[in-house]
Amino acid sequence: MGSTSRKLPLAMTQHADQTLSADKPRDRRPNAPHAVDRLVALYRTMARIRAFENAAEIASQGGVQAWGLSTAAKPALVRGPLHLSTGQEAVAAGVCANLTRDDLLTSTHRGHGHTLAKGADVNRMMAELFGRATGTNQGKGGSMHIADFSVGMLGANGVVAAGMPIAVGAAHALKIRDRTEIVACFFGDGAVNRGPFLEALNWAVVYHLPVLFVCEDNRISATTPTGPMTGGPGASARAESIGVPGAKVDGNDVEAIDAAAGRLVADVRGGAGPRFLHAVTYRFKGHVSVDPGAYRDKAEVAAAMEFDPLLVARRALADRGVAVGTMDAIDAAAKAEIDAALTQAESAPWPEPAAAYTDVQNTGAGQWR
């Protein structure tokens, strides 16, 4: 068995369901057409997400307090909560590689990766985390609400599963307006236990909408393992029972995600109706920036780190004959790009206090008390 075919240990999958058709075997030939270039590009996206979140995490030290914890006391450059997707980058990269700029996307509170992979500018993203006027949201949203409508990214969301009804509504509008774009709807494993999950999937089937549901299953709901909190065989079985077919993939294998997403996106674009991608991954960090995740089983985390999606991709690249130096250069370029974003963000202007009163509403806006 080649190193690239290593999978997450099944025991770590807390609700492994086998109800969906397994992926077809991928073309593992080292010189498969376009495979190397595409994998390099996927790796670059993941490396940029990792660099962005690592930098943001450091910049957030001393910021928000939660769980009775605080990090080192110093003035925080990123003062709000950061929900990091470290370890989950392959899902964002693999799915978004199959979307066009005009396709729409709804995200979760853990949305930096989706935003970046959809094509948002990292300088404006970092400025948003810093609360600056030049941020994607002019400093009004921060990490939890990061959005870039100019690339179809309709927003991270502070409420679990809340993006799902919005996603099907956007898809419904696209259908009514005879548009060819589709909607990708990201949500976590925790979302499958909220009502909007059922409602939105059902809605997408009833109206035969162009939406790809992406369950980014990191196997933990905030700080509680999702498995014991979830009845039945889990996310993809629920989707299939409602009539949304799909695929279940190793969420740390960006090639697997890319391949599955490619097929499902083609179905959706072809008018087949909604599809469901269940990507099983693992969150390396705590729920939120200040949370060290001390409640996690250290052996489980260590085992999972062996399947860091960036390492998995590096192994695959090495198998294809890509030099380590090429991968290191990608990492270095990502770090340099994010360092520049940090510098820009730190010197960017703050919003004027008067901006607190803008973009509230057309009728009845003002400084009312």
Next chain:
Amino acid sequence: MNYSQAAAAALSEAMEADPGVIALGEDLGRGGIFAQYRGLQQKFGADRVIDTPISESTIMGAAVGMALAGLRPVVEMRVVDFALCAMDELVNQAAKNRFMFGGQGRVPLVVRMPIGLWTASAAQHSQSLEAWFAHIPGLVVAAPAAPDDNYGLLASALASGDPVVYMEHKELWAVEGEVVPGTRVPLGLARRLAAGGDVTIASWSKTVPTCVAAATELEAQGIRADVIDLRTLWPWDREMVLGSAARTGHLLVVHEAVQVAGFGAEIAAAAAEATGCRIRRLGAPRIPSGYSKPLEDESRVTVGGVVAAATTLLRR
């Protein structure tokens, strides 16, 4: 034209003028439970007057997504009591979207959620929750009391570009009145229904005709009331209400909602701050609406109740 037909006419005209205007909700194809959508699906098709599953969260949330993707949805919640199943989608999503994403998007939608007592419908079909939504930045709140206002306010709500909470009243649907086609009623503008210098009576929705009737009785007692229908609760017409209260020196605010923490409290406090006038409120006691008539009647605002409140206010 009655209150229900007036709303259907306004929506029909908006749908003719703009192919982006659509309606979604339960039972719309059959005209909606109050006939306020009668004939619209036959006229515009099931793709634009959309029958939905009983999925309030997603009816509301999908409308947010539709609005972001270029449509102007009219959302039907059936009754305000059911809109409580869609509070995240309305309060956290629709109302916050424009601001928290830094003005990148707009959420132009009208969500209709009829308020008020509905004979013998008991605790879960009888509420008046307008104050909840007036409290939320980002939302406009309208509550028409007459057919012409239902026609003109709905047209303005559809044109406003904001998320508008549009609160018709469950017991006003059959009320008849003259409607002049093409007449819009601006959001935020109140309407004076009787002019008088002794006491200001401000109200909205179904208690407006109650207050008008009370003003007639008060006049027989030699008391001249300035009766104002707010029509829109956010923004509300401070100029008219506070101007009147400053002139009369007495303000009575009347609404069908529970009086405690009702929107009348906001008006009363604003009037006290601005004019120092004497104030009295009249709303429902803080009880769930009962099914049986003697119980339900405890929640109703009556003409006699308004007269008594006004005379008490003036006597003090």
